Amino acid sequence: EIVMTQSPATLSVSPGERATLSCRASQSVSSNLAWYQQKPGQAPRLLIYGASTRATDIPARFSGSGSGTEFTLTISSLQSEDFAVYYCQQCNNWLYTFGQGTKLEIK
Amino acid sequence: EVQLVESGGGLVQPGGSLRLSCAASGFTFNNYAMNWVRQAPGKGLEWVSTISGSGGTSNYADSVKGRFTISRDNSKNTLYLRMNSLRAEDTAVYYCAMGASGYVYYWGQGTLVTVSS
Numbered sequence: 001e002i003v004m005t006q007s008p009a010t011l012s013v014s015p016g017e018r019a020t021l022s023c024r025a026s027q028s029v030s031s032n033l034a035w036y037q038q039k040p041g042q043a044p045r046l047l048i049y050g051a052s053t054r055a056t057d058i059p060a061r062f063s064g065s066g067s068g069t070e071f072t073l074t075i076s077s078l079q080s081e082d083f084a085v086y087y088c089q090q091c092n093n094w095l096y097t098f099g100q101g102t103k104l105e106i107k
Numbered sequence: 108e109v110q111l112v113e114s115g116g117g118l119v120q121p122g123g124s125l126r127l128s129c130a131a132s133g134f135t136f137n138n139y140a141m142n143w144v145r146q147a148p149g150k151g152l153e154w155v156s157t158i159s160g161s162g163g164t165s166n167y168a169d170s171v172k173g174r175f176t177i178s179r180d181n182s183k184n185t186l187y188l189r190m191n192s193l194r195a196e197d198t199a200v201y202y203c204a205m206g207a208s209g210y211v212y213y214w215g216q217g218t219l220v221t222v223s224s
Contacts, residue, residue: 002168034210036152043202043214044152055212077196087152091209094166096154 002026002090006099012107021102023071023088026075032092035064035073038101039084047086048073075104109133109213111203123193123222128168129186129203129215137161137181139207143188145199146217155201156188157209171197193222 003026013019016078023033031051036044046055059078059099075082083106087097113125129141143155156177158165165177176189184223186203 043216044209046210046212049210094157095168096157096209098152098154
């Protein structure tokens with residue numbers, strides 16, 4: 001099983017600033033990585049797939065990068081609606097494991 | 108508009124069984140793999156199982172292998188999850204999820220399964 005490790009567990013950032021979230025895979029997943037956003041009481045929402053492709057209707061302030069074992073989600077200028085929990089997920093094989101999540105909170 | 112509506116959750120005793128259903132609409136059901144993803148209270152997401160569009164291939168997380176069975180009825184646009192030998196650690200919101208190549212494009216709102224005596 002591929003283990004996905006996200007850091008930090010909690011990130012405190014002020015609105016308007018940039019946020020950088022990290023995700024590391026225990027072995028290479030190529031570019032087969034997704035990022036999801038989840039707000040309290042809601043289902044997750046796909047943000048990024050293929051490590052860097054924005055999903056439909058996702059604002060341009062969200063960007064993904066990386067390949068192999070190291071990945072980054074960057075939110076260029078935080079809006080109030082961006083404070084949520086973010087998960088990465090590897091899709092390199094049938095065991096589609098998630099990271100444990102990063103909570104993005106208002107500083 | 109894609110809609111995924113789960114049902115069948117509830118309270119069950121340890122060792123018991125439950126069958127979840129997910130009614131899908133708004134897309135060509137048999138063209139897409141379907142998944143179950145769960146989330147224990149206050150915890151992160153855990154992928155549970157995936158079934159191919161035809162239903163011919165399925166995979167499971169180690170934590171549920173041998174106890175859970177995923178299936179689909181393409182004539183009814185419905186996904187199922189049969190859960191046997193349930194344990195306290197299976198308590199979670201179970202999401203029905205549609206996607207391709209492992210990516211989940213759409214999620215249902217989830218159904219809560221509580222395993223407790």
